[in-house]
Amino acid sequence: MGVLTVISTFASLSLIANGxxxxxxxxxxxxxxxxxxxxxxxxxxxxxxxxxxxxxxGGTGEQYAQMTKYNTLSEQKGFITxxxxxxxxxxxxxxxxxxxxxxxxxxxxxxxxxxxxxxISKYTxxxxxxxxxxxxxxxxxxxxxxxxxxxxxxxxxxYSGVAAGCLAGSPGASPQSADPACANGQKVKTAAEWGVIxxxxxxxxxxxxxxxxTWHGTSDTFVHYKNLAxxxxxxxxxxxxxxxxxxxxxxxxxxxxxVYGDGTKLVAYSAxxxxxxxxxxxxxxxxxxxx
Ligand SMILES: *[C@@H]1O[C@H](CO)[C@@H](O)[C@H](O)[C@H]1NC(C)=O
Ligand SMILES: *[C@@H]1O[C@H](CO)[C@@H](O)[C@H](O)[C@H]1NC(C)=O
Numbered sequence: 001m002g003v004l005t006v007i008s009t010f011a012s013l014s015l016i017a018n019g020x021x022x023x024x025x026x027x028x029x030x031x032x033x034x035x036x037x038x039x040x041x042x043x044x045x046x047x048x049x050x051x052x053x054x055x056x057x058g059g060t061g062e063q064y065a066q067m068t069k070y071n072t073l074s075e076q077k078g079f080i081t082x083x084x085x086x087x088x089x090x091x092x093x094x095x096x097x098x099x100x101x102x103x104x105x106x107x108x109x110x111x112x113x114x115x116x117x118x119x120i121s122k123y124t125x126x127x128x129x130x131x132x133x134x135x136x137x138x139x140x141x142x143x144x145x146x147x148x149x150x151x152x153x154x155x156x157x158x159y160s161g162v163a164a165g166c167l168a169g170s171p172g173a174s175p176q177s178a179d180p181a182c183a184n185g186q187k188v189k190t191a192a193e194w195g196v197i198x199x200x201x202x203x204x205x206x207x208x209x210x211x212x213x214t215w216h217g218t219s220d221t222f223v224h225y226k227n228l229a230x231x232x233x234x235x236x237x238x239x240x241x242x243x244x245x246x247x248x249x250x251x252x253x254x255x256x257x258x259v260y261g262d263g264t265k266l267v268a269y270s271a272x273x274x275x276x277x278x279x280x281x282x283x284x285x286x287x288x289x290x291x
Contacts, residue, residue, distance in 0.1 A: 021065050021083060028114035031106040032094060035085040036115045037061040039071050040123065045078030049129035049291055050119050052082045052112060052145070054138030056277065057092040057174050061085040064138070069282040077291050080123060082115050090174035093134075093141035096167040103148045103202045108141070113149050128154060131289045132210070135159045135277050136223060137173065139214070140166070143231065146210050147198045153210040157285045160216055160277035162187075162227040163234040165197035175222075185226025191237030194230070198238055209238050213267050213288045215281070217274030225270075232260070232268055239265045251284055 024036040051074075055064035061083030065071055070081045086093055086108055093108050094100035100107030120127050132153050134142045139161025146156050147164035166187045170179035181187055189197075199205070212235050216228035236242060241261030250257035254273060260266035267288075271278050 021062060021071075024115075024118070027118035030111040030114060032086070032088065032108050032111055034108060034111040034115075035061065035087070036118075037065070037083045037085065038119065039065065039074060039081045039083065041071075041074040041078055041080070043075060043078055044080070044123065047126040047129075048123055049077075049079040049131065049289070050082065050116060050125050051079060051285075051289070052084070052116060052130070052132045054093065054112075054132070054134030054141050055083070055085065055091070056134075056136035056138050057090055059085075059091055059135075059138075064135070068280050073282055073286060077286065079129075079291055080119060080125060082119060084112060084115060089172050089177055092137045092172070092174040092177075093144070094173060095137070095140040095144050095162075095164075096170040096173045096178065098168075101144060101148065101165060101168055101201050109144055109148050112141075112145060113152060116149075116152050129289075129291075131155050131157075131285075131291075133157045133159075133280075133285055134161070135280060136161060140164075140173070143234075144201075146212065146235075147201045150202065150205060150209045151207060155211040155213075155289050157213040157288055158215070159280060160220055160223055161214075161231070162223060163194055163231040164201065165194065165234075166227065166230065168197070182227070183223050185224030185230075187230065188226070189230065189233070191233040194234035195237045198234060209235065211265050211288070213269070213285070215269040215271060215278040217271045217276065217278050219273050220276045222276035228268060228270065232258070232266070235266055236260050241265050251281065 139158030142158040143164035166182040258268040
């Protein structure tokens, strides 16, 4: 057995050991050759909910499944988790190109939408309980999915990312390829300006946007903390909610919950002294999703 065979055998064994993450080959239109990995719990709920969980740059779906607790929680709650992988641009999601920031135009977002549609159909999942989350580049892509496929998702959560459209026109989306202005917090716009950008990603859409809980560390210098304010301007404008109050030490010491409107559509968690990235708060995500 050659070294490569040993490695790939080992990799596939660890895949199976990790909460039965299974690779799905033919899930529909997949213009950017994404990999679809799915976790279906042994005790699947009737009409299960679906969580799309997006890794950061340099990561993979398998790694994100191992880093997070969604698979363990799905055994208690019966939801399905999809952990896709992108292998392009240092494994960063396509949040910069014109096609990637449009609906059904051949970007990563279209392949991810296909995964959702496939899973709803194959497992008779509840189309009103589909959620998206992610870390860093995965949080950037969460924002892009909210903008381009708002009709697919009931709610979103994400960690340490940027507003949809922040990287528009950048040559790449990875730290190595991107225009650094976005990550450095220099893409500053009004709520109205962000609104125009998001509307242009799905022209004619007049429905509501998914609810969002977003997390960012004040000491993040990699994807600067200023991006949290931009993301909040973007979605508060589109959702028609304004900042109402802060709740300190929620959900834990050092975190501030920033509540918009009545807190059912948009909340942020500002994590004092936390860098890149804020640890995933899976239990809080599930509460936000209503699972
Ligand atoms: C929203 O868009 C749908 C589909 O294009 C259309 O049928 C509906 O009339 C629109 N509603 C409003 C309030 O504009
Ligand atoms: C709410 O909390 C955030 C994060 O700590 C802070 O930047 C902001 O100034 C606070 N707003 C008010 C009105 O206290």
